[in-house]
Amino acid sequence: MLIAAGALLPVVVLAGFAAQGSIGLWPHLLRNVLANALGQTAILLAGVGVIVAVIGTVTAWLIAGFDFPGRRILGWALALPLAVPTYIVAYAYLDILHPVGPVQSLLRDLLGYSSPREFRLPDIRSVWGCVLLLGFVLYPYVYLPVRALFATQAANLLEASRTLGAGPARVFWRVVLPLARPAIAVGMALALMEALNDIGAAEFLGVRTLTVSVYATWINRGDLPGAAQIAIVMLLIVVSLVLVERRARRGQRYAGGAHRLLPLSRTRLRGASAVFAALVCALPVLVGFAAPAAYLAHQAWRRVVHAGIPPRIWVEAGQTAALALVATLVAVGLGLVISAAPRLRPSPATRAAARISTLGYAVPGTILAIGLLPVITFADRQISGVLGWFMTNAPQLLLLGSGAALIHAYVTRFLAIGTGGIEAGMTRIPLSFDHAARSMGQSPTGVFRRIHLPLTRASMAAAGLLIFVDCVKELPATLLLRPLNVETLATHLYGEAARGTYEDGSIAALLIVVIGMLPVALLSRGIRA
Known part of the structure; x- marks a missing residue:
């Protein structure tokens, strides 16, 4: 229950802080901020939702149901865009698709033009450019669960439909899509929450989303109550997404029969069909991972050859790793408690507290930062006052300056990942052992120490790795809560991109991508198993 209270604290404080703002501020927000921000956010979420659902479902079905050249490689490569944060993809494509960048320069040479004034592609700095980039990065949230569902549940139903005379197209529309609905709904909800939480890609591409409006209202205008009121609107949208996702699956059951599940037999494709399937699966990998990763590697190599590796990058990498490691250890420890408590001390209160404690994943990092800041500053004042009785120069920002506030935000945001991973391992332990x-x-x-801990070590390690990488990639909360004079790889990249010095930020971006590939490898291995 204490963990649940810690997870709810930022939201409660945010509501109280928003109530302190002037009621007369709402007409101004509605007219000058929310009208534009809500419109662009709605377009962004609708576009990203359609793209991730289509790409994730189609590629999962092709990989699970058909055999064609390159299927094995593409099967795990389709998860690679998860390794690239959205703001890094935007950062890369801003340079790749710049009017004087490599793509447009090559097109002008091929078409015989000599100047960007004569020929140029539409500017990627638009809401539609943001929709496309986020869609091609976030589709693995749909691809992974849908592919896993096809691999475990689809075979018996597909065989039954084929014996009843249904062709491939009818099987897809009448069996495959309805079967995939729960996985598509969950994946879309996660992708949309990530899109709503994004601040770097939206700001780089000139899109005024609610998250960007919160950051600008707080940092640029110094209006914290106004930022809190906009954050409340964001929180309502997130809650609505979760409720819609759950309502869509209300009363539906997708369990297989009691008989042994058959492995899904793949249809062999040949000729043009095989080439088309391979191209459909390769395109998201190329756009969402290969192109930006190759660009980052090239830019990082140029930076190293001409100017060497900046010494500060290793300091920033160490600071990033230290903050992420502490947050990971805390989150895994709390995840163990949350996973074991309903099993060892079952009660309605324990189960309710366990569910509440994992709600932080649905709360964008910007909202967490705004909700935590007043609490942390109040605690810092109290601690400083107490220490003032014993020392002359008592520290003023002990919690905020030490990174405790940022670690709290990391833990609250990603505790659901640790809890879910550990629970998955703990459910495999028979109750007869207890x-x-x-x-x-x-x-x-x-029982917890001698039975559960040894048998969930693998799940704890996998969950901890996922949390660590998410902490390394996290940008909104890090921008707002990091200690003074402390830079992480994410904030370093954000600063370089904001200044337009893309080459100087390429090394930090490449390090984040390399770190992000570790959990993707684990996820792909688990899917194959």
Whole structure:
């Protein structure tokens, strides 16, 4: 229950802080801020939702149901865009598709033009450019669960539909899509929450979303109550997304039969069909991962050859790793408690607290930062006042300056990942193990220490790696809560991109991508298994 209270604290404080703002501020917000921000946010979410659903479902079905050249490589490569944060993709494509960048320069040479004034592509700095880039980066949130669902549940139903005379197209529309609905809904909800939480890509591409408006209202105008009121609107949108996703699956059951599930038999494609399937699966990998990763590697190599590796990058990498490691250890430890408590001390209160404690994943980093800042500053004042009795120069920003506020935000935001991963491992431990241990005199703590901990080590390691990488990539909360004079790889890249010095930020971006590839490899291995 204490963990649940810590997760709810930023939201409660945010609501109270927003209530302190002037009611007369709302007409101004509605007229000058929310009208434009809500419109662009709605277009962004609708466009990204359609793209991730189409790409994720189609590619998952092609990989799971058909055999064609390159299928094995593309099967795991389709998850690689998860390794690239959205703001890094925007950062890369701003240079790749610049009027004097490599793509447009090559097109002008091929078409016989000599100047960007004679020929240039539409500017990527638009809401539609942002929709396309975010869609091609976030589709793995749909692809991974849909592919896993096809691999475990689809075979028996597909065989039954084929024996009843249904062709491939009818099987897809009448069986495959309805079967994939829960996985598509969950994946879309996660992708849309990530799109709503994005600040770097939207700002780089000139899109005025609610998240960008919150940041600008707080940092540029110094209006924290106004930023809190806009954040409340964001929170309502996030809650609505979660409720719509759950309502869409209300009363539906997708369990397989009690008989043994058959492996899904793949249809062999040949000729033009095989080439088309390979191209359909390769295009998202090329746009969402290969092109930006190749650009970053090239730019980083140029930077190293001409100016060497900047010494500060290693300091920033160390600061990034230290903050992420501490947050990961705390999140995994709390995730163990949340996962084990309903099993060892089952009660309605325990189960409700466990669910509440994982709601932070649905709260964008900007909202967490605004909700935590007043609490942290109040605690810093109290601590400084107490320390003032014992020392002359008592520290004024002990929690904020030490990174405790940022670690709290990381833990609250990604605790659901740790809890979900550990719970997945703990559900595989039969209850008979617990009963046998209790009959031999073990207390609940002893069962947890001697049974659950050893048998969930693999799940803890996988969950911890995912949390670590997400902390490394996180940008909105890091921008707002990092200690003074502390830069992470993400904030370093954000600063270089804001100044237009893309080459100087390429090394930091490449390091983030390399780190992000670790959990993708684990996810792909788990899917194959």
